[in-house]
Amino acid sequence: EKASVDLAVALVLCLSCLLLLSLWKQSSGKGKLPLGPTPLPIFGNVLQLDVKNIGKSLNSVDPVFTVYFGMKPMVVLDGYE
Numbered sequence: 001e002k003a004s005v006d007l008a009v010a011l012v013l014c015l016s017c018l019l020l021l022s023l024w025k026q027s028s029g030k031g032k033l034p035l036g037p038t039p040l041p042i043f044g045n046v047l048q049l050d051v052k053n054i055g056k057s058l059n060s061v062d063p064v065f066t067v068y069f070g071m072k073p074m075v076v077l078d079g080y081e
Helices: 002-028 051-055
Strands: 065-068 072-077
Touching: none
Parallel strands: none
Antiparallel strands: 065 072
C-alpha cells in the first residue's frame, strides 16, 4: 500500500512540474508575439474553438493576434488591410 501511495505522490509531483514548466514556457514568449486569447496550459486555445465556425471563434478585436494550438503559437492575420 505504501508503495502505491509513494508512486501516486511521485506522479502528481511530475505532472505538477510539467504543468508549471508549460505555463512558464508560454508566458516567457508572450512578449515577442501579438496579444490573443489566454491559452490553457498544454491545450492552448483548442478547447475555445468552435469547430463548426472556426473563423468566427478566431475573430478578435485586433487584426493580428496569437492563438495556441497545443503548445505551439500561431500568429493570425485577420483581413488583408
